[in-house]
Amino acid sequence: MNFKLIAKRLSFLVLVIWAASTIVFFIPRLSPRNALRERFAELARSGGFAPGDIEKLIANMNEQFGLDRPLLEQYWNYLGNVIRMDFGYSLNRYPATVTDIIGQALPWTVFLLLFTTILSFIIGNLLGAISAWPKSPRWLRGIATPFVLLTGVPPVIMGVLLMFFIGFRLKLLPLGGPYSIGIVPNWSWEFAFDVLRHQMLPALALVFGSVGGWVLSMRGMGVTIQGEDYVNFAEHKGLTGGRIFRDYYLRNTLLPQVTGLALALGTVVTSALVVEQLFGIPGLGQVLNNAIRSNDFPTIYGIVLFITIAIAVLMAVLEFIYPLLDPRVRNQ
Amino acid sequence: MTTIVATSAPEAAVQQPGKLTLLLRYFNRNRGLAVGLIILIALVLFTVIGLMTVNPKHAYPLSVATKQPPSLKYPFGTDFFGRNLTAAMVVGMWQTAVIGVIAGGLGTLIGVVLGFTSAYFGGWVDSTIRTVCQILTPIPVLLIQVVVAGSLDKRDVTIITMALIVVMLAWMGPTLVIRAQVLTMKERQFVAVAKLSGVGDMSIIFKEILPNLLPFIAAAFVGQVFSAVFASFYLAVLGLGPLREPLLGNIIWAAQLQGAFFNGWWWWPIAPSVAMILILGSLALINMGLDELANPRVRRTE
Amino acid sequence: MNLATTEAAAGRRQSAATGSPVLRVEDLVVTYYTDLGRARALDNVSFTLEAGTKMGMVGESGSGKSTLALAMMRMIKPPGRIEGGHVWVGGTDLQSLDEEGMRKARLSKIAYIPQGAMNSLNPVMKIGAQMVDAIKSHLPGESRKAIDERCMWALKSVDLDPSVFQMFPHELSGGMKQRVCIAIGILLRPEVIIADEPTSALDVVTQRQVMETIDKVQDDINAAVILIGHDMGLMAQTMDRVAVMYAGRLVEVATVREMFTNPKHPYSQALISSLPTLDNKGEFKGIPGLAPSLLRLPSGCAFHPRCPHASDRSRKEKPKVNMLPGGQLVACHLYDQES
Numbered sequence: 001m002n003f004k005l006i007a008k009r010l011s012f013l014v015l016v017i018w019a020a021s022t023i024v025f026f027i028p029r030l031s032p033r034n035a036l037r038e039r040f041a042e043l044a045r046s047g048g049f050a051p052g053d054i055e056k057l058i059a060n061m062n063e064q065f066g067l068d069r070p071l072l073e074q075y076w077n078y079l080g081n082v083i084r085m086d087f088g089y090s091l092n093r094y095p096a097t098v099t100d101i102i103g104q105a106l107p108w109t110v111f112l113l114l115f116t117t118i119l120s121f122i123i124g125n126l127l128g129a130i131s132a133w134p135k136s137p138r139w140l141r142g143i144a145t146p147f148v149l150l151t152g153v154p155p156v157i158m159g160v161l162l163m164f165f166i167g168f169r170l171k172l173l174p175l176g177g178p179y180s181i182g183i184v185p186n187w188s189w190e191f192a193f194d195v196l197r198h199q200m201l202p203a204l205a206l207v208f209g210s211v212g213g214w215v216l217s218m219r220g221m222g223v224t225i226q227g228e229d230y231v232n233f234a235e236h237k238g239l240t241g242g243r244i245f246r247d248y249y250l251r252n253t254l255l256p257q258v259t260g261l262a263l264a265l266g267t268v269v270t271s272a273l274v275v276e277q278l279f280g281i282p283g284l285g286q287v288l289n290n291a292i293r294s295n296d297f298p299t300i301y302g303i304v305l306f307i308t309i310a311i312a313v314l315m316a317v318l319e320f321i322y323p324l325l326d327p328r329v330r331n332q
Numbered sequence: 333m334t335t336i337v338a339t340s341a342p343e344a345a346v347q348q349p350g351k352l353t354l355l356l357r358y359f360n361r362n363r364g365l366a367v368g369l370i371i372l373i374a375l376v377l378f379t380v381i382g383l384m385t386v387n388p389k390h391a392y393p394l395s396v397a398t399k400q401p402p403s404l405k406y407p408f409g410t411d412f413f414g415r416n417l418t419a420a421m422v423v424g425m426w427q428t429a430v431i432g433v434i435a436g437g438l439g440t441l442i443g444v445v446l447g448f449t450s451a452y453f454g455g456w457v458d459s460t461i462r463t464v465c466q467i468l469t470p471i472p473v474l475l476i477q478v479v480v481a482g483s484l485d486k487r488d489v490t491i492i493t494m495a496l497i498v499v500m501l502a503w504m505g506p507t508l509v510i511r512a513q514v515l516t517m518k519e520r521q522f523v524a525v526a527k528l529s530g531v532g533d534m535s536i537i538f539k540e541i542l543p544n545l546l547p548f549i550a551a552a553f554v555g556q557v558f559s560a561v562f563a564s565f566y567l568a569v570l571g572l573g574p575l576r577e578p579l580l581g582n583i584i585w586a587a588q589l590q591g592a593f594f595n596g597w598w599w600w601p602i603a604p605s606v607a608m609i610l611i612l613g614s615l616a617l618i619n620m621g622l623d624e625l626a627n628p629r630v631r632r633t634e
Numbered sequence: 635m636n637l638a639t640t641e642a643a644a645g646r647r648q649s650a651a652t653g654s655p656v657l658r659v660e661d662l663v664v665t666y667y668t669d670l671g672r673a674r675a676l677d678n679v680s681f682t683l684e685a686g687t688k689m690g691m692v693g694e695s696g697s698g699k700s701t702l703a704l705a706m707m708r709m710i711k712p713p714g715r716i717e718g719g720h721v722w723v724g725g726t727d728l729q730s731l732d733e734e735g736m737r738k739a740r741l742s743k744i745a746y747i748p749q750g751a752m753n754s755l756n757p758v759m760k761i762g763a764q765m766v767d768a769i770k771s772h773l774p775g776e777s778r779k780a781i782d783e784r785c786m787w788a789l790k791s792v793d794l795d796p797s798v799f800q801m802f803p804h805e806l807s808g809g810m811k812q813r814v815c816i817a818i819g820i821l822l823r824p825e826v827i828i829a830d831e832p833t834s835a836l837d838v839v840t841q842r843q844v845m846e847t848i849d850k851v852q853d854d855i856n857a858a859v860i861l862i863g864h865d866m867g868l869m870a871q872t873m874d875r876v877a878v879m880y881a882g883r884l885v886e887v888a889t890v891r892e893m894f895t896n897p898k899h900p901y902s903q904a905l906i907s908s909l910p911t912l913d914n915k916g917e918f919k920g921i922p923g924l925a926p927s928l929l930r931l932p933s934g935c936a937f938h939p940r941c942p943h944a945s946d947r948s949r950k951e952k953p954k955v956n957m958l959p960g961g962q963l964v965a966c967h968l969y970d971q972e973s
Contacts, residue, residue: 012467020471027480134711145364148620152612154562156569157584157605216620229753236707236748237768237818238740247767248756255758263470270474274569292482292570300482304475312470327802328757354669 013316020308021082098302109283116206124214132222144215151212155271159205159278202279221253262315365621371614382422390416391423391578409599420578431564434495436557443506451514465504473501481572498563506552551622558615580604655682657826662719673928675701677882683858690869691862693879694925699862703828724825745819749831751812755803762799788817792847809840823855830862878902881936888962898964900941
């Protein structure tokens with residue numbers, strides 16, 4: 001165990017979280033808008049409050065959220081809160097805390113993301129590897145290009161198309177919702193299967209949009225590896241094509257791609273948010289969307305921060321796993 | 333020992349193919365790049381011709397009859413608010429192009445300058461820039477952009493601010509790529525030779541290194557434009573764009589809000605969707621094609 | 635250890651008995667089709683080699699030495715194409731085999747030891763695994779025990795400790811990696827071994843070690859060895875015969891002694907005379923002019939623009955390969971039989 005390395009990685013992680021928190025903290029405060037005031041103005045307009053009441057509520061909120069204290073103190077408190085994963089109360093669903101809301105919505109998003117990321121990683125990388133391999137059959141090599149094209153179709157549009165053609169016209173898969181109406185969530189295979197069916201379309205929408213990225217990067221990697229001396233020598237040794245593809249080519253091209261997984265997650269997350277909204281999946285995306293629409297700032301910031309932290313942590317974890325896979329990187 | 337005298341004899345010359353032929357041959361091999369460019373040029377032509385023939389005012393609400401399906405008078409139909417969708421498409425594409433080019437150009441410029449400085453001067457400058465880039469990379473860019481866009485006063489959101497928002501966190505990629513390339517070049521012989529010959533620093537930068545960087549800069553630019561267009565579309569679809577403008581994403585957001593599909597106004601979201609697919613698709617193809625150009629080993633030969 | 639009952643050994647014994655060469659290259663032609671035109675990388679190259687003989691192949695960069703090696707292994711990739719010729723190894727024409735047949739022939743009949751072994755070993759596989767997979771691809775039925783024995787024998791032949799079997803390439807030095815490549819090259823006891831500049835990337839001491847290893851290995855399995863290089867000194871010390879290539883053509887083949895004391899082709903003469911010797915003090919002589927681009931070969935004899943004996947004939951006519959009484963081959967009009 002190389003402690004210096006671990007320390008370096010951990011400090012990197014901390015820096016990332018700090019940077020994200022700081023950005024999220026300062027940006028809204030740079031604008032002259034006073035979020036709470038606006039929110040309360042809305043409430044006031046919806047009727048039922050005497051003018052004095054609103055001021056009292058605002059003062060109360062300020063105190064709770066600490067908005068009347070000097071900036072630096074706010075910042076400090078804020079950072080402390082972030083570490084404890086306390087993102088405050090949701091404006092929308094007060095007294096539910098942001099953490100509560102995230103907790104409820106998270107499982108759906110995680111499921112969708114895991115499914116999507118793994119699927120597109122496998123498909124994308126395999127296609128990319130095959131498309132760069134000169135001995136692959138022509139038609140197989142050609143499949144890669146359409147997928148790269150598909151990255152140009154934003155997942156949300158793809159979702160609409162899929163929903164329309166497969167869900168509506170062909171009625172193959174359910175149109176939306178996390179599970180069929182009338183079923184009570186439980187830990188049975190039936191339920192799991194039902195959930196899976198409902199996740200198919202949104203997952204596909206996301207997969208189509210992200211496969212292309214993997215294909216391109218894998219193809220670039222594949223081309224480099226293919227030109228490597230050891231792949232050449234493998235052929236000189238008279239190894240069968242399959243063996244060369246698997247042991248000399250694939251293993252070396254796939255390895256660096258693993259480091260890209262965490263980052264890819266970040267990109268998929270953002271698309272997932274809109275897709276969730278489209279298909280009515282009660283994941284983080286839908287919550288974020290509602291928060292945006294109703295200006296529920298604590299929730300917005302909380303979710304953004306949470307996702308950033310999650311990605312940074314995943315990156316760190318992946319970096320720890322990598323040496324297990326690549327013998328060159330193992331330290332004594 | 334007799335010295336060997338070189339006799340100059342006429343060499344049999346091989347016919348060199350002309351530049352145009354070489355270019356066409358290349359396009360034949362790199363079909364992705366060719367197709368992408370064709371689509372892009374077609375879109376540009378559409379926009380340019382459109383701008384000259386269509387009345388841009390009709391791209392805004394309350395200009396023409398509402399909810400008209402596509403017809404000869406209104407080739408793309410009209411929407412709920414009375415926009416002539418044809419005009420909207422033209423103006424929208426123009427604005428998308430503006431955002432794409434400004435944000436893309438800015439992002440690339442920052443990337444080139446930073447990446448270059450970082451690699452060329454090395455030392456703590458390099459470490460700082462590199463570390464900052466690495467720290468900012470895992471932050472999900474689009475989410476931050478959502479935060480920014482959401483924090484702004486609705487009236488402040490214009491085309492230009494959209495471009496700036498989009499650029500904010502996008503420059504790290506090009507920076508790292510350019511830096512990597514300059515680093516490899518710095519070590520290569522021709523820079524050392526130039527230095528030894530007494531060529532000044534600035535000269536080296538502009539005459540030796542930059543020309544070799546051009547393919548990468550071009551690829552980075554296209555990538556940046558792609559991200560910029562994608563991001564602006566994303567923000568607009570969420571309703572965070574400059575709502576009055578007929579940005580393609582805005583149109584879709586408005587359509588979704590009014591339940592366009594369910595009300596039978598299918599043409600409303602379809603036009604901007606197709607347009608967006610074409611724009612992003614062509615950019616993706618060009619990106620892929622440039623990727624081949626920058627990395628010669630990807631080129632397929634007969 | 636009974637590894638002798640292979641086709642290869644039988645063929646070798648046969649050729650040793652009848653005196654026929656184990657390797658015969660006939661009129662090998664390779665062309666590269668580039669955007670800028672067609673380049674003749676190999677132009678009707680022909681030569682033979684007996685078992686147990688070491689032949690050095692020299693020439694400038696771009697003369698075709700490496701292309702020849704690749705062509706013999708049928709590893710020429712687009713935009714290059716083998717367009718004619720035969721490569722007979724112990725009775726089989728490698729050029730006539732199908733893909734699978736050629737795959738089987740590689741390493742078992744003809745082995746290639748690459749230049750710069752630094753990167754020729756798969757970084758994520760153990761050395762042992764890279765030896766075993768070569769054996770498994772050719773002898774699928776071999777028992778685990780037989781495979782291990784073979785690997786141990788190969789490692790021992792190149793003076794490597796058996797513990798290397800379990801190591802990864804990055805744990806070995808440059809010289810060790812080169813020797814691993816040689817070990818892999820001899821695993822199946824091929825009839826012909828091609829070593830492409832095996833020592834160029836190594837220091838002098840390691841060079842000697844590797845050359846001695848190749849010597850020893852060759853003695854052991856009685857293979858015909860072609861050593862590609864440009865270090866004339868090394869050639870003089872270790873080779874039996876020397877072949878000189880220029881602009882894709884084989885211009886001279888002779889024994890080492892003859893090549894260094896009495897070279898026939900003007901190019902070989904220039905090469906030999908440009909070598910510094912202990913008593914030759916003064917200016918070094920290079921060969922004036924540049925090697926021609928393969929895209930724009932001179933008419934007639936490719937060397938004529940730089941040749942002191944250039945004539946009208948050499949300007950117009952490509953020289954044929956002449957076999958001189960002593961057994962040497964020279965491609966030069968000066969030695970044309972009819973005079």
